[in-house]
Amino acid sequence: MSEVRIAVEQRNEFGKGAARRTRRAGKIPAVLYGHGSDPKHLSLPSVEFARAVRENGHNAVLTLEVQGSGDELALTKTITAHPIKGYIEHVDLLLVKRGEKVTVNVPVVVTGDAASGTLVSQELTEVEVEAEALHIPEQIELSIEGAEIGTQLHASDLQLPKGTTLVSDPETMIVNITEAAASMEEESAEGEGEAAESAEEASSEEA
Structure with a gap:
């Protein structure tokens, strides 16, 4: 900066x-x-x-x-x-x-694309860090490239610049990657379709 x-x-x-x-x-x-x-x-x-x-x-x-x-x-x-x-x-x-360390909140920017069929939820948009006053990072990037369903990234997973230390709780969740709602709806629709087909077949057999 x-x-x-x-x-x-x-x-x-x-x-x-x-x-x-x-x-x-x-x-x-x-x-x-x-x-x-x-x-x-x-x-x-x-x-x-x-x-x-x-x-x-x-x-x-x-x-x-x-x-x-x-x-x-x-x-x-x-x-x-x-x-x-x-x-x-x-x-x-x-x-x-000059040379003094200060505690500030810094934005977290999520980069990359998670795996297909996933829903990315950013639970926290900034973290608290300690850094030298003249070397405060403008933002901290967190890559989710290729991340699969079930992936959870926490503050402890952030790659901090040299001289910057984490003040926020390391266990604080930053990103949660779950199954996309569309995929779940498609599976539900497929399940309902299969059930309907089975019911029709059973009805035909009874007739």
């Missing part, structure tokens, strides 16, 4: 009205906290921040060029979006240091 530099401003106004004014100015209200320091209220440029998240994921690490305060290294911790319109309403940032 690459490091992104963003110039930010400190906020001196608080409350819903101030937040609305900040957003109307094309910026996002944010709070930077961590390492026992007092929280800093900031405004992030909307376009630059949205690009950083789009290109680096929700765990984007930012070098914040804080006006009048120097640079701060921060992990994007929580992004709150408007439930209907989708724009970013607020961001929580966690102060980090």
Whole structure:
């Protein structure tokens, strides 16, 4: 994951009205906290921040060029979006240091195709891992290529990048591969057809 530099401003106004004014100015209200320091209220440029998240994921690490305060290294911790319109309403940032390890949730992406006649159910879409702040994986891939009916893959089956360790329970199921419903319906239909044929034959014999 690459490091992104963003110039930010400190906020001196608080409350819903101030937040609305900040957003109307094309910026996002944010709070930077961590390492026992007092929280800093900031405004992030909307376009630059949205690009950083789009290109680096929700765990984007930012070098914040804080006006009048120097640079701060921060992990994007929580992004709150408007439930209907989708724009970013607020961001929580966690102060980090180079070389420091952080615990984050990382998306799990299933790749490959399971065997024919299977139904793939992804039970978990992300796992919690610990990684160095500047080397957080954007995603972790899990291959199901050729997997047969009855295959179950757990967190312990994930191939984690070097320097990344699993925090989630290793026994947590990620993928469950079962028989496809269509196949089961076909078998059921075949069974019903055979039963009907047997009934017809028995009826003919009785006649």
